[in-house]
Amino acid sequence: MCGLAGILQSQARLQEAELAALAGAMGDALAHRGPDDRGVWADAGAGVALAHRRLSILDLSPLGHQPMASSDGRYWLAYNGEIYNFATLRAELEPLGHAFHGHSDTEVLLAAVVQWGLEATLRRCNGMFAIALWDRREQRLSLARDRVGKKPLYYGWAGDTLVFGSELKALWRHPAFDNGIDRDALTLLLRLDYIPAPHCIHERAFKLMPGRVLQLDAAAVAAGAAAHRPAQAQVAYWDAPSRMAACLATPFAGSAAEATDALDARLRQAVALRMVADVPVGVFLSGGTDSALVTALMQAQSMAPVHSFSIGFEDSDHDEAPLAREVAAHLGCDHTELYVSGADALAVVPELPVMFDEPFADASQVPTALVARLARRGVTVALSGDGGDELFFGYTRYQRALRNWRALQRVPAPLRRWLGRRARAQGEDSRAGGLPALLAEAGASGIGDVYRNRISRWRDPAAVVRGAREPATFYSLPDPLQGQGTAADAMMLADFTTYLADDLLCKVDRTSMAASLEARAPLLDWQVAEFAWSLPLAMKLRDGTSKYLPKQVLRRYLPDAMVFRGKRGFGAPVTQWLRGELQGWAGDLLDPRRLRQDGVFEEAAISTLWQRFGQGERKWHTHLWNVLMFQAWQAHWQAQRAQVRAGRPRPAFTGQQGAVG
Incomplete structure (x- = not known):
């Protein structure tokens, strides 16, 4: 397992040493992902550089070093993950004339790309991966992610330069990555506790969707630098729906x-x-x-x-x-x-912003x-x-959602629509149970609406984030399967x-x-x-x-x-923490003066819930925890950017902080 990072300029303007040093600094921010080896490759004429940090799993020798070139010299690869069926692929490639010097899956992956092309290779691969592949002949960068999304890959623009990496901390190391907070994406954090792809907490930055290949050349980078949406040149080689x-x-x-x-x-x-x-x-x-x-x-x-x-x-x-x-x-x-x-x-709590470098709750x-x-x-x-x-x-919420949807289908549609309008007037109180909770689902037009209500934290997050509009996600669809399969299938999808x-x-x-x-x-x-x-x-x-x-x-x-024994969640006693040892930490982050100065949240709404929680009301810990995770992350990000601007980036996260035992 490893970490990767890189750069593609819209116009080549750095010397090779400068380009390699910049990419290397981005890669070094990911040293925790790959403490065993470090590699950088740059082509100043093309304005491209790849960096890699290696955690040695297969072929512990230097023959597994990355970035790695294909045997014909056409491709350069930085790759994070494992191709589990690499031995089968190697057995197919050897009779076709491919020779191998080591036994890493990286070498097999490159040979497969030479033989079959990238998309056909990915369809043959069984594994988890994020890939950055530079084609020297076509002068084109390909970014790819595994089918399910086990391995992350961020990309975005630093000025007119494309930057990418396994984690945002790599992108932060580029001095021109001054992208602000995407307030629309922040509403998704408040609803879901995380920000789903392709969205990212930063403007002009995105997550590559699972099962996708994104291809960019210098012209596409120049065109995308002014855009505030994900790059369009994407191909789905596997699509879950x-x-x-x-x-x-x-x-x-x-x-x-x-x-x-x-x-x-x-x-x-x-x-x-x-x-x-x-x-x-x-x-x-x-x-x-x-x-x-x-x-x-x-x-x-x-x-x-x-x-x-x-x-x-x-x-x-x-x-x-x-x-x-x-x-x-x-x-x-x-x-x-x-x-x-x-x-x-x-x-562990103070380390979470360092560990995730995107707010995650x-x-x-x-x-x-x-x-x-x-x-x-x-x-x-x-x-x-x-x-x-x-x-x-496996989730009990699936069974509850099915039960509620069956009951709602017996209610005439005009009455459901009227109840839905009443539900919107309940605001966040629908999270607390009772009649407001029932009303919140009453206006559902499909199983997707019922299920979104069950998994939502903040019911109207755009009302809490200043100047924001909540983007649509897969959970916004009344029927995620569009008429195919059952309501159960739709929720699982x-x-x-x-x-x-x-x-x-x-x-x-x-x-x-x-x-x-x-x-x-x-x-x-x-x-x-x-x-x-x-x-x-x-x-x-x-x-x-x-x-x-x-x-x-x-x-x-x-x-x-x-x-056959009851399911237990793998959770954490957040209510107990916020009313105990973390109360002071939370109070500082939720201080109305701090919220007002930041100008991101409507401080009155946050302060009201914090007070109600302090008075003993249940369930508000979920609303408060995702706000706290954003607040803690924002302070960490601002400190990191200040260090980069000063030319003194902090050392990469070592993973050894706060070790138990």
């Missing part, structure tokens, strides 16, 4: 037993591919269905005990460590757990950071159970394309990379995803039991008592 629709059109026709066999086989292969590494490999184990399933399949294919890791919380309802310990003991894993106090968790970021640090003590790669809920109907990529995978990527740890998610193998989309709802939800089919697979490895 289209693929889901195709899978629904050709549904799995076998029995539940046959489906269990098929899922078991696909998951075994996905897990086996992700166990390949030249460094120690382990697994995050929470004790829930998904992580237990991944752990069981790892142990079933390993000759030695699998290294499993879990975090326990002292005096907390969020403690899953006993469940994980029980599963690990039954499977015979080499299990490590660490109990942390509230003080240990709270010590999923509070489970704190325990995720702690378990990543724990795992890094023993392994360099850790598998996770991410993706099971979105593919196999909305989460797969948005929440999974921009919340869960972002959280795991930033926290694991901050510890120089590579995280892999076998449940998100694209072939597993497409198989899941072909299954009827009855194989995901049966007799009130969610994730029915994965649990049938898990029963082959664990006793029923460990398989």
Whole structure:
């Protein structure tokens, strides 16, 4: 796992040494993603430079150094990720005349691009990646991201220069990156706790969408420099809504037993591919269905005990460590757990802006950071159970939304519209439950409206951010599947394309990379995803039991008592924190004078909720936490930019701050 950064000028005007130094500084901001090696390549005549930081996983020798040139000299590549099926691709390429000097997947990826072209290669790849590829013959830069969005890739404009990188902290190192706050994007943070692609907290900066290739030359950079929208020259080599629709059109026709066999086989292969590494490999184990399933399949294919890791919380309802310990003991894993106090968790909070460098408010970021640090003590790669809920109907909110939508469909449409108008007058009080909450869903015209209400934090965030208009997202669609599939399929697709990529995978990527740890998610193998989309709802939800089919697979490895037990969230006691140890920190960030001086928020609305929360009202912690995450991030960003302007950028995040134990 690695970090990449780079530059493409609209007009070449720097000497090679200057260009390389600038790109190198951008890459050095990502040293935590790749502490093992550093590389820079620049072509001053073309105005392009690539930088790379390497975390060595496959081929630990210098033969895996990046940026790497293709054997014919046409391409230069900086790449972050893993191509899990690289051995199969190599076996196809060798008879076609390609010779390999090492055994890295980077060398295979370049040879595949030479042989088949970039888009055709990506369709053959099974992996997680972000790619920057310079074509010297065509004088063209290609940026690409994996199908699901496991690896991040930001791009934007610094003056009239394109800058890109694995994290925003790389873009900040360019002295001309003075892009302000995108207030429209900020409204999405308030609604969702994260900012979904293609949006970014900065103006004139964006996230590349999953499954996309963006191609730019100098002329396109010049044209895009004045635009305030994502670059248009994008090609989708894999598109989740289209693929889901195709899978629904050709549904799995076998029995539940046959489906269990098929899922078991696909998951075994996905897990086996992700166990390949030249460094120690382990697994995050929470004790829930998904992580237990991944752990069981790892142990079933390993000759030695699998290294499993879990975090326990002292005096907390969020403690899953006993469940994980029980599963690990039954499977015979080499299990490590660490109990942390509230003080240990709270010590992570000041580091969150450094870790994420875009405001991010999923509070489970704190325990995720702690378990990543724990795992890094023993392994360099850790598998996770991410993706099971979105593919196999795992969230209880899905069932509640279906129940409410069925009830609403019995209400005449004119009455629903009238109720919807009444709901808008309730404002943020609809978050507090009771009649206002019921009214908030009453005006729904489709399952998408019901579901958006259930997952929203602020109900009207544009009313809180000065001068903002909330952009449309996948959650804005009344029917995300546009008439295809069921309401259940539509909700799972909305989460797969948005929440999974921009919340869960972002959280795991930033926290694991901050510890120089590579995280892999076998449940998100694209072939597993497409198989899941072909299954009827009855194989995901049966007799009130969610994730029915994965649990049938898990029963082959664990006793029923460990398989069928209530779901627990991997969260954090934010209410307790804000009324306790973090009260002073929060009060400073939410001070009305500070809010008024910043001029971003309507301070009266924020102050009112902070007061009501202090008086004991429930649920406002979610509204307040995402405002606090923005406030903390803004202070960090301003300090970083001041350092760059002064020519003294701060050292890159090392990932070792606040380590527990």
